[in-house]
Amino acid sequence: MQNMIEIHTVSKSYWREKIEIPVLDNIDFRVAEGEFLALMGPSGSGKTTLLNMIAGIDRPSSGEVVVNGTAISKLSESQLARWRASNIGFIFQFYNLIPVLTAYENVELPLILTKLSKSERQQHVETVLAIVGLSDRMDHYPGQLSGGQEQRVAIARAIVTDPALLIADEPTGDLDKSSSEEIMTLMQRLNTEFRKTIVMVTHDPHIAEKAKVLRHLEKGVLLEA
Amino acid sequence: MRTPRLIVKNVFRRKLRACLTILGMAIAVAAFGLLRTVVSIWNTATQASATDRLIVRDAVSFIMPLPYAYLDKIQQVPGVKVVTFANWFGGTYRNKENFFARSAIDGATFFKVYRRYEVSKQEMADFMKEQDACIVGSALAKRYGFKLGDTITLKGDIYPGTWDFVLRGIYEPKSKSTDASQMFLHWRYLNERVKQVFPGREDQVGWFIAKIDNPANAGRIASSIDALFKNSSAETKTESEREFVKGFVTSASAIIDAMDYMSYVIVGIIMLVLANTMIMSARERTREYAVLKAIGFSAGRLTELILGESLFISIIGGALGIALTYPMVRSFQGMLPPGAFPGLSVGSRTLELASAAVIVVGIGAAVFPIQRVLSTRIADGVRFSG
Ligand SMILES: Nc1ncnc2c1ncn2[C@@H]1O[C@H](COP(=O)(O)OP(=O)(O)O)[C@@H](O)[C@H]1O
Numbered sequence: 164m165q166n167m168i169e170i171h172t173v174s175k176s177y178w179r180e181k182i183e184i185p186v187l188d189n190i191d192f193r194v195a196e197g198e199f200l201a202l203m204g205p206s207g208s209g210k211t212t213l214l215n216m217i218a219g220i221d222r223p224s225s226g227e228v229v230v231n232g233t234a235i236s237k238l239s240e241s242q243l244a245r246w247r248a249s250n251i252g253f254i255f256q257f258y259n260l261i262p263v264l265t266a267y268e269n270v271e272l273p274l275i276l277t278k279l280s281k282s283e284r285q286q287h288v289e290t291v292l293a294i295v296g297l298s299d300r301m302d303h304y305p306g307q308l309s310g311g312q313e314q315r316v317a318i319a320r321a322i323v324t325d326p327a328l329l330i331a332d333e334p335t336g337d338l339d340k341s342s343s344e345e346i347m348t349l350m351q352r353l354n355t356e357f358r359k360t361i362v363m364v365t366h367d368p369h370i371a372e373k374a375k376v377l378r379h380l381e382k383g384v385l386l387e388a
Numbered sequence: 389m390r391t392p393r394l395i396v397k398n399v400f401r402r403k404l405r406a407c408l409t410i411l412g413m414a415i416a417v418a419a420f421g422l423l424r425t426v427v428s429i430w431n432t433a434t435q436a437s438a439t440d441r442l443i444v445r446d447a448v449s450f451i452m453p454l455p456y457a458y459l460d461k462i463q464q465v466p467g468v469k470v471v472t473f474a475n476w477f478g479g480t481y482r483n484k485e486n487f488f489a490r491s492a493i494d495g496a497t498f499f500k501v502y503r504r505y506e507v508s509k510q511e512m513a514d515f516m517k518e519q520d521a522c523i524v525g526s527a528l529a530k531r532y533g534f535k536l537g538d539t540i541t542l543k544g545d546i547y548p549g550t551w552d553f554v555l556r557g558i559y560e561p562k563s564k565s566t567d568a569s570q571m572f573l574h575w576r577y578l579n580e581r582v583k584q585v586f587p588g589r590e591d592q593v594g595w596f597i598a599k600i601d602n603p604a605n606a607g608r609i610a611s612s613i614d615a616l617f618k619n620s621s622a623e624t625k626t627e628s629e630r631e632f633v634k635g636f637v638t639s640a641s642a643i644i645d646a647m648d649y650m651s652y653v654i655v656g657i658i659m660l661v662l663a664n665t666m667i668m669s670a671r672e673r674t675r676e677y678a679v680l681k682a683i684g685f686s687a688g689r690l691t692e693l694i695l696g697e698s699l700f701i702s703i704i705g706g707a708l709g710i711a712l713t714y715p716m717v718r719s720f721q722g723m724l725p726p727g728a729f730p731g732l733s734v735g736s737r738t739l740e741l742a743s744a745a746v747i748v749v750g751i752g753a754a755v756f757p758i759q760r761v762l763s764t765r766i767a768d769g770v771r772f773s774g
């Protein structure tokens with residue numbers, strides 16, 4: 164099987180007033196296509212930073228990141244933006260929906276960037292809203308939805324462009340137990356039924372269990388599987 | 389959904405704030421429009437005043453009359469084409485509130501020197517035939533419902549008594565800057581009655597107006613006219629109409645300059661107000677903009693969103709403001725004596741300037757928020773909680 168993600172000796176440091184803060188230290192790993200990886204680790208260990216490298220919203224200090232066959236560390240900002248639009252689906256802890264847009268419009272947002280016609284867009288949006296089980300809520304605003312429903316809208320927004328890779332940073336971090344389980348069931352379905360490669364960060368061992376592979380990050384170093 | 393819809397939704401996210409900003413924009417643009425209108429009318433009034441007409445008045449004071457006999461002498465000065473003269477009649481029509489300029493003139497020469505009053509040939513002939521005839525401006529005729537053949541009765545003050553004039557002509561102003569609410573009567577008729585009632589006060593005129601062949605010679609011709617009457621009992625002061633008007637307005641022109649300056653200060657202030665609104669919105673939406681960037685929105689797309697929002701507010705407010713300018717100019721004119729600012733209306737130049745100001749404000753106010761949104765790193769923006 165091909166690799167969806169290849170991380171070659173990636174290090175990342177932040178600089179604060181001329182003091183170097185190392186965050187990631189010589190990370191080297193692969194994620195196969197169709198994988199569902201859970202990344203665990205204590206707070207501040209660099210999980211989010213690593214996800215950002217993979218998703219092309221942050222750049223490594225050294226090393227190379229290849230995702231879906233593209234060496235993304237070499238792309239310019241505008242090339243990266245275009246690349247993200249077609250390759251990555253983002254799922255955040257706090258959903259990050261736009262409060263003045265309906266569920267339907269929030270899901271449609273990434274499609275503004277495509278050349279799809281109005282009816283094609285409508286078809287895509289309705290399809291993914293059906294997948295997340297919110298066909299009957301498309302005219303609701305985020306404020307009128309529960310946390311679990313909001314996250315499902317956010318997932319629909321992440322998959323509406325049919326990206327190969329989903330990046331989820333603590334997707335259940337703000338949800339109660341039953342909503343969390345719903346979300347995990349949905350993520351599993353996206354992985355098995357729709358063949359999405361998923362990299363998910365979580366604190367919760369019960370949540371991590373739902374993934375196929377589990378890796379630990381400690382102080383910027385990836386522990387052996 | 390398309391970008392414009394998102395822009396509109398964004399604008400009205402904070403309805404009160406959006407409405408107050410739009411209202412502020414409207415008031416500022418209306419104030420700008422009013423100030424520019426007054427400034428531009430002032431400028432046209434000065435520019436419309438001719439350089440090929442010389443005003444000859446008493447050297448001591450404008451209210452002192454000059455002997456009618458000067459007419460022939462001025463006519464003899466080389467470079468002078470036509471000479472005419474005029475005299476304030478004063479008086480009141482019904483009551484003091486009905487203010488309009490009434491001048492006694494020499495019909496045969498006056499309308500040759502002043503081509504800005506258009507009277508039909510027939511009406512002009514009728515006016516010239518009758519000694520107690522008069523001509524009024526179309527605006528004045530409209531205001532009081534005067535029709536040809538009507539008798540207009542004035543109560544004299546400079547020339548006491550009751551005066552009846554028969555309306556024989558109505559003039560149309562040639563341009564907007566011409567006062568269309570004046571009244572003209574025959575000086576000769578006035579003079580005849582003065583001779584009978586106030587012997588000794590006859591054969592006097594208020595001022596002469598000399599049309600000259602070349603504005604470049606105005607200075608030389610003016611000095612030769614004044615030289616004629618040097619050491620006489622009524623020395624003259626001659627200057628071009630433009631200088632005359634300018635001299636009249638020097639004291640006011642400082643105020644006009646201040647209005648000119650202030651109109652741009654207002655634009656600056658409203659730009660800051662709108663910029664403030666836009667910066668607050670951008671700050672509140674730091675996370676959203678970071679998410680949009682993550683999703684793949686390019687710098688151009690984000691610029692479009694923010695600039696669109698800023699321009700939307702400025703254009704809606706600006707359009708409202710421009711619409712407001714008209715009633716504001718009208719009510720401002722209502723506070724002035726009629727005829728004080730002939731042609732006080734919103735000019736196309738003012739509209740152009742106001743529209744340009746609206747666009748500049750919209751773009752200017754978006755600069756900092758755009759800069760902020762584009763320079764925020766996605767990773768930091770998504771973490772942002774504020
Ligand atoms: N923009 C930044 N500037 C400086 N330090 C940062 C920045 N972003 C993250 N860090 C630091 O990097 C470390 C790892 O952060 P993060 O990847 O968010 O960890 P995790 O997601 O595992 O909790 C933390 O110590 C954090 O303070």
Ligand SMILES: [Mg+2]
Nearest residue numbers: 210211212332
């Ligand atoms: Mg994190």
